[in-house]
Amino acid sequence: MSDEKPQSEEKPQEKDAAQIFIEEVIAGPAGGQSRGRRILSSLAVPVLAIFTGLLLGGVFIILTSPQFYEALQVSVVQGIKTAWEILVVSYGALFIGAFGSPSEILAALTSGDTAALREALYPFFESLVAATPYIFGGLSVALGFRVGLFNIGAEGQLFMGAIFATYVGYSITGLPMFIHMPLAFLAGALGGALWGFIPGFLKARTGAHEVINTIMMNYIAFRLSDWLLNGPMQRPESFNPVSPNIMDSAKLYRFFQDPIRFHLGFFIALLMAWLVYWLLWKTKWGFSLRMVGLNPRAARYAGVSVAMGIILGMTLAGGLAGMAGTNEVLGVNYYMAQAFSSGYGFDSIAIALLGNSHPAGVILSALLFGALRNGATNMQLAAGIPIDIINILQAMILVFIAAPAIIRTIYRLREPAEGEEEGLVTSWGGD
Amino acid sequence: MAATTMRREIELVSPTRQWVMGILFVILGAAIWFFFSRSIIEPGTLTKFGMTIGGATATIPDITVPSLLTLNILAALCIGLGIIQIVKPRGFGRYTNWVLGAVAAMFVLAFLTWAAAGKSINLAGLANTTLLKAVPLTLGALSGILCERSGVVNIAIEGMMLMGAMVASLVASVTDSLWLGLLAAVMASAMLGVVHGVLSIKYKTNQIISGTAINIFSIGLTSYISARFLQVNQQELNTPGVFPPIEIPLLSSIPFIGPILFNKNVLVYALFALLVLIHVGLYYTRWGLRMRSVGEHPRAADTLGINVFRTRYISVLLGSMVAGIGGAYFTIGSVSGFDEVMTAGRGFISLAAMIFGNWNPFGSFGAGLLFGFSDSIASRLAILGVKIPSEFLLMTPYIVTMIVLAGVVGRSKMPAADGVPYEKEGG
Numbered sequence: 001m002s003d004e005k006p007q008s009e010e011k012p013q014e015k016d017a018a019q020i021f022i023e024e025v026i027a028g029p030a031g032g033q034s035r036g037r038r039i040l041s042s043l044a045v046p047v048l049a050i051f052t053g054l055l056l057g058g059v060f061i062i063l064t065s066p067q068f069y070e071a072l073q074v075s076v077v078q079g080i081k082t083a084w085e086i087l088v089v090s091y092g093a094l095f096i097g098a099f100g101s102p103s104e105i106l107a108a109l110t111s112g113d114t115a116a117l118r119e120a121l122y123p124f125f126e127s128l129v130a131a132t133p134y135i136f137g138g139l140s141v142a143l144g145f146r147v148g149l150f151n152i153g154a155e156g157q158l159f160m161g162a163i164f165a166t167y168v169g170y171s172i173t174g175l176p177m178f179i180h181m182p183l184a185f186l187a188g189a190l191g192g193a194l195w196g197f198i199p200g201f202l203k204a205r206t207g208a209h210e211v212i213n214t215i216m217m218n219y220i221a222f223r224l225s226d227w228l229l230n231g232p233m234q235r236p237e238s239f240n241p242v243s244p245n246i247m248d249s250a251k252l253y254r255f256f257q258d259p260i261r262f263h264l265g266f267f268i269a270l271l272m273a274w275l276v277y278w279l280l281w282k283t284k285w286g287f288s289l290r291m292v293g294l295n296p297r298a299a300r301y302a303g304v305s306v307a308m309g310i311i312l313g314m315t316l317a318g319g320l321a322g323m324a325g326t327n328e329v330l331g332v333n334y335y336m337a338q339a340f341s342s343g344y345g346f347d348s349i350a351i352a353l354l355g356n357s358h359p360a361g362v363i364l365s366a367l368l369f370g371a372l373r374n375g376a377t378n379m380q381l382a383a384g385i386p387i388d389i390i391n392i393l394q395a396m397i398l399v400f401i402a403a404p405a406i407i408r409t410i411y412r413l414r415e416p417a418e419g420e421e422e423g424l425v426t427s428w429g430g431d
Numbered sequence: 432m433a434a435t436t437m438r439r440e441i442e443l444v445s446p447t448r449q450w451v452m453g454i455l456f457v458i459l460g461a462a463i464w465f466f467f468s469r470s471i472i473e474p475g476t477l478t479k480f481g482m483t484i485g486g487a488t489a490t491i492p493d494i495t496v497p498s499l500l501t502l503n504i505l506a507a508l509c510i511g512l513g514i515i516q517i518v519k520p521r522g523f524g525r526y527t528n529w530v531l532g533a534v535a536a537m538f539v540l541a542f543l544t545w546a547a548a549g550k551s552i553n554l555a556g557l558a559n560t561t562l563l564k565a566v567p568l569t570l571g572a573l574s575g576i577l578c579e580r581s582g583v584v585n586i587a588i589e590g591m592m593l594m595g596a597m598v599a600s601l602v603a604s605v606t607d608s609l610w611l612g613l614l615a616a617v618m619a620s621a622m623l624g625v626v627h628g629v630l631s632i633k634y635k636t637n638q639i640i641s642g643t644a645i646n647i648f649s650i651g652l653t654s655y656i657s658a659r660f661l662q663v664n665q666q667e668l669n670t671p672g673v674f675p676p677i678e679i680p681l682l683s684s685i686p687f688i689g690p691i692l693f694n695k696n697v698l699v700y701a702l703f704a705l706l707v708l709i710h711v712g713l714y715y716t717r718w719g720l721r722m723r724s725v726g727e728h729p730r731a732a733d734t735l736g737i738n739v740f741r742t743r744y745i746s747v748l749l750g751s752m753v754a755g756i757g758g759a760y761f762t763i764g765s766v767s768g769f770d771e772v773m774t775a776g777r778g779f780i781s782l783a784a785m786i787f788g789n790w791n792p793f794g795s796f797g798a799g800l801l802f803g804f805s806d807s808i809a810s811r812l813a814i815l816g817v818k819i820p821s822e823f824l825l826m827t828p829y830i831v832t833m834i835v836l837a838g839v840v841g842r843s844k845m846p847a848a849d850g851v852p853y854e855k856e857g858g
Contacts (some may be wrong), residue, residue, distance in 0.1 A: 064655070064656070064659060064660075150637075150639055152586075152639065152643070202833065202836075202837050205837075206836075206837040206838050207838075208833070208836040208837045208838070209836070209845075211586070211639055212782065212783075212786060212832070212833075212836055213833055213836065215586070215779050215782065216779075216783060216829035216830070216832050216833050217829070217833075218779075219776055219779065219780075219826070219829045220826050220829050220830065222776075223822040223823070223825050223826045224822065224826070226822050227820045227822035227823070230822075231820060343647075343650075346643060346646070346647055347647075349640070349643050350643075350644075350647070353640065384659075385659075386654065386655045386658035386659050388650070388651045388652075388654035388655040388658060389651065389655055390651070391647050391648070391650050391651025391652075391654070391655075392648060392651035392652055392655060393651075394647055394651070395644045395645070395647040395648030395651060396644075396648070398640065398643065398644040398647065399626075399630065399636075399641070399644045399648075402630070402636045402637060402640040402641060402644065403630055403634040403636045403641075405634050406634065
């Protein structure tokens with residue numbers, strides 16, 4: 001943590017600008033805020049968390065760059081100049097990697113060359129492709145939170161979804177696309193749902209905590225997929241732990257020609273977000289689910305079956321996470337490889353929290369993380385910054401979101417009125 | 432002390448548990464006969480157990496047993512113990528857990544006898560790797576115990592161990608001192624502990640989120656530093672060396688267990704010391720009593736004048752330091768060098784070991800040994816030509832933890848206030 005110290009010297013300039021902005025937004029009487037004001041003020045903490053995370057990430061990149069220290073030995077001014085250059089190069093590469101280079105896009109547009117245009121727009125669409133599993137995963141964790149469950153097992157559910165979808169994708173032949181693709185997709189959702197159902201059932205019946213059980217289920221899923229990909233599901237004549245390719249009829253439709261991989265999965269994810277919203281806030285079922293999450297005791301008195309709510313919540317959450325894995329197999333990779341997921345499950349927790357466990361928020365934060373993850377690949381290539389910086393950013397954003405008091409202290413924000421902030425999950429031992 | 436131990440003991444002799452245990456013993460015995468005995472068709476098949484680890488001088492000769500006879504005896508013993516457990520009033524009572532351990536050991540022995548029928552297996556070597564694999568798991572579990580007994584859930588063991596592993600390797604390589612590496616690992620891990628403590632005690636953040644954040648952060652930071660520096664300059668930054676084994680005179684010449692237990696490096700001895708220290712500390716000192724009371728009923732503890740916040744901070748700090756030692760074991764205790772994400776989920780197995788061991792130091796050491804065993808036998812199955820895929824053995828820690836947690840075989844009991852942030856009344 002000593003790495004972060006110099007940041008306190010840099011902060012004052014930053015803080016003033018942000019502070020003014022925030023005071024603009026927050027100012028006014030505390031009570032009787034308009035709807036727009038409320039939305040803005042609820043955005044303040046997430047936006048500032050992202051901003052602070054990126055800022056600290058920048059400081060971290062500078063502090064781990066040997067060039068910075070070399071320049072510092074020449075003179076302090078030189079050091080600051082180099083620090084600024086490092087920041088511009090790294091975050092510039094991140095931006096171009098995430099959205100494409102504006103000049104290239106412009107040039108391609110004016111030339112009218114479609115191949116060049118596809119090449120120029122590729123990063124932007126690739127960010128959407130990267131965001132898609134995050135939407136599914138984020139929805140999974142968010143739905144869990146709303147039912148008072150901590151689904152830390154999205155990763156394992158994702159693996160199970162991928163296994164089921166892959167199997168249906170390659171083993172069934174001769175089906176038309178409009179049957180095979182939905183079938184494979186549903187199979188994947190089912191695989192995830194099964195993996196969510198088990199801890200849900202165990203919690204409802206025995207009170208075993210879902211956090212521990214979902215962690216255990218994660219590793220069971222990993223080992224299971226290891227075995228399948230080295231055994232029954234291994235590609236014939238292959239020595240690598242990979243499954244056979246899925247049939248063309250099971251693939252999610254891609255809208256553009258190569259290299260753009262943007263596919264139908266993105267819209268399925270948006271549809272799912274809407275469905276989750278509809279289920280939770282517009283149906284009686286969803287109401288009772290949220291009641292289980294907010295106050296299980298009250299739900300019980302109101303005649304809602306808490307056990308059913310828990311089981312249903314975990315199953316649905318598992319299904320959504322399963323779709324994330326399904327999406328990767330049917331839309332991006334077309335086969336399953338060992339350890340194919342790069343921690344989507346844990347990222348999903350950050351996404352759900354950043355999005356305040358609301359489907360709309362989840363979409364926004366998934367887009368952000370998709371862009372970051374995709375841009376970081378380019379940052380690694382262009383600026384030599386290891387892609388793992390994304391995890392560091394993510395962890396910091398997660399901390400700031402989870403402990404909004406830190407952000408409020410830094411930026412001197414108003415404390416929310418009593419009851420304004422919804423509690424997210426019931427604690428470990430409490431019920 | 433009284434309230435919790437009383438409840439634990441009452442639970443141990445409950446009638447349901449009595450017959451569930453009895454049936455379990457019988458099932459295990461029957462399984463030995465059904466799966467193992469029946470598959471040995473050829474009469475006179477022998478199983479040879481090697482009793483000396485590689486490199487040590489033989490103290491006792493290797494043992495050769497007739498496979499079928501051994502299996503049948505073990506099966507009969509298990510079934511017999513099961514019947515006694517069911518028929519005898521109150522079964523084995525408070526010794527049930529010991530009998531369970533014995534039955535589990537017999538089942539494992541039967542498994543080995545069957546797997547190595549007609550061949551030989553090095554029992555000493557197996558015990559040795561089991562212990563070595565159990566060391567980081569148990570250290571992680573001890574870290575969890577320290578945190579959770581005071582009421583702070585720690586799922587960041589994985590992250591803390593990873594950080595400890597990386598820092599130990601880096602610092603030990605740069606300073607050429609393994610001890611400095613160990614110290615740095617403990618400090619780095621303690622820093623994460625401070626973050627976890629401040630977030631979950633001061634800011635009352637959800638402790639699972641805080642732990643997840645630390646895990647993500649550690650994976651990111653260690654991989655970043657590894658990719659940016661360690662991999663680039665392996666020779667200078669990632670070649671720390673390993674603590675040499677220290678032979679304890681007299682003890683190390685005990686037959687069989689001597690070379691396995693008493694010719695190890697200092698980190699393994701640290702584990703033994705910590706086991707005793709934490710056990711005594713938890714159950715026989717004022718500090719431990721206070722800590723447990725804070726974990727069980729913080730309000731009552733507060734009323735009695737115990738500083739809940741301070742107790743929790745200290746526990747989390749100590750816990751994270753122990754995790755740091757566990758992390759250091761990966762790099763300067765066994766392989767001399769850091770690889771990205773080298774803990775590979777062992778922090779989470781530690782969590783499982785802690786639960787399986789019922790939040791007790793020695794219980795979790797037993798669990799660590801069991802999980803270490805399933806890990807070390809998994810890699811030998813292929814050599815022995817056993818048809819069971821090793822992945823299924825690797826799943827056992829997770830599955831048995833879920834079973835224990837579900838209360839099928841005796842319930843493990845977490846501290847009552849585990850994971851609940853404490854708020855002072857009116858504060």
